[in-house]
Amino acid sequence: MAKRDYYEILGISRDAGEKEIKRAYRKLAMKYHPDRNPDDTEAENKFKEASEAYEILADQSKRAAYDQFGHAGVDGQAGGGFGGGGASFSDIFGDVFGDIFGGGGAGGRGRNTRGADLRYTLELDLEEAVKGKTVQIKIPGHRECEVCDGSGAEKGSSPETCGTCKGMGQVRMQQGFFTVQQACPTCRGSGQVIKSPCKACHGQGRVQEEKTLSVKVPPGVDTGDRIRLSGEGEMGIDGGPPGDLYVQMAVREHSIFTRDGRNLYCEVPISIVDASLGGELEVPTLDGRVKLKIPPETQTGKLFRLRNKGVSPVRGGPAGDLLCRVIVETPVNLTKRQKELLEEFQQTLDGSNGTEHGPKKTSWFEGVKSFFDEMKF
Numbered sequence: 001m002a003k004r005d006y007y008e009i010l011g012i013s014r015d016a017g018e019k020e021i022k023r024a025y026r027k028l029a030m031k032y033h034p035d036r037n038p039d040d041t042e043a044e045n046k047f048k049e050a051s052e053a054y055e056i057l058a059d060q061s062k063r064a065a066y067d068q069f070g071h072a073g074v075d076g077q078a079g080g081g082f083g084g085g086g087a088s089f090s091d092i093f094g095d096v097f098g099d100i101f102g103g104g105g106a107g108g109r110g111r112n113t114r115g116a117d118l119r120y121t122l123e124l125d126l127e128e129a130v131k132g133k134t135v136q137i138k139i140p141g142h143r144e145c146e147v148c149d150g151s152g153a154e155k156g157s158s159p160e161t162c163g164t165c166k167g168m169g170q171v172r173m174q175q176g177f178f179t180v181q182q183a184c185p186t187c188r189g190s191g192q193v194i195k196s197p198c199k200a201c202h203g204q205g206r207v208q209e210e211k212t213l214s215v216k217v218p219p220g221v222d223t224g225d226r227i228r229l230s231g232e233g234e235m236g237i238d239g240g241p242p243g244d245l246y247v248q249m250a251v252r253e254h255s256i257f258t259r260d261g262r263n264l265y266c267e268v269p270i271s272i273v274d275a276s277l278g279g280e281l282e283v284p285t286l287d288g289r290v291k292l293k294i295p296p297e298t299q300t301g302k303l304f305r306l307r308n309k310g311v312s313p314v315r316g317g318p319a320g321d322l323l324c325r326v327i328v329e330t331p332v333n334l335t336k337r338q339k340e341l342l343e344e345f346q347q348t349l350d351g352s353n354g355t356e357h358g359p360k361k362t363s364w365f366e367g368v369k370s371f372f373d374e375m376k377f
């Protein structure tokens with residue numbers, strides 16, 4: 001009997017893409033699958049025909065041979081549905097239907113599952129972050145149960161091979177008219193069942209235990225940096241390796257300094273007199289106090305840079321600077337005498353001696369004047 005054209009069987013055009021081929025085959029397979037059409041020879045033949053067409057057209061090299069030479073180009077290469085040569089039916093099956101049932105492998109947790117990673121937020125003071133510190137942290141964890149040596153079975157007994165899956169951990173399940181592999185529901189994939197569970201750990205094989213770890217925080221860390229402690233995460237399942245612990249840095253706000261990368265900033269209040277006459281100030285650094293020379297006629301907001309008094313970055317490179325911004329303070333709680341002195345002082349600033357004493361004031365008034373002139377009030 002002459003074979004029908006594969007494209008015609010699947011009802012697709014000759015330039016159909018991979019997805020279109022799959023879709024067409026899936027539709028036909030659903031319709032003509034023998035499980036859905038028991039004792040229907042015609043349906044079975046249609047199913048075989050569609051499977052064969054799919055097997056050829058889904059394979060790039062077979063499809064190319066078919067396009068060039070027709071059935072002669074691929075003769076004997078197709079399995080023709082069940083059995084036969086070429087790819088087995090389950091291969092096609094897994095390929096086409098895998099996305100419906102969530103992949104070819106069995107679901108659920110298998111054996112030797114790696115433990116989960118844990119995250120711990122470590123709060124540090126700025127000084128600790130800058131200079132480094134060894135910190136003891138307590139994290140929740142598990143350890144192997146000593147009573148049952150981690151088996152989960154009561155003393156004198158041991159876990160038995162699961163009868164449902166015969167220790168395979170996986171079972172074949174009928175899902176509609178398809179057979180799929182799944183994690184065994186009886187033993188949840190472990191392949192073993194515990195008839196009389198250990199009382200100390202309720203059959204878990206492990207017990208909760210807070211553990212104390214010593215974390216060496218290197219100098220120069222900043223918020224967001226993290227340290228990985230390999231193998232300090234959650235215990236693995238059924239002998240799987242443990243996860244990792246990530247210690248995440250969170251640096252607390254400081255009362256004096258703010259940090260921007262490797263530089264530190266601080267504000268230093270100075271009196272109107274020190275600002276005018278100049279002087280020496282004591283400013284704080286993370287290494288203690290240092291002297292800072294203020295020149296005469298220092299204006300408020302001026303930034304003074306103290307080289308290398310910032311932070312040495314944890315990833316290397318030169319230390320940053322400490323930037324001190326001076327803030328000239330207006331005196332408060334003045335006595336009568338102090339007020340008199342200021343008034344007296346004020347009278348000397350009237351410019352009658354031909355000298356300007358307010359460096360910003362003159363240009364500011366000029367700016368305001370020209371602004372109003374332009375507005376033409």
Ligand SMILES: [Zn+2]
Binds near residue numbers: 151
């Ligand atoms: Zn136990």
Ligand SMILES: [Zn+2]
Binds near residue numbers: 164166167190191
């Ligand atoms: Zn089982």
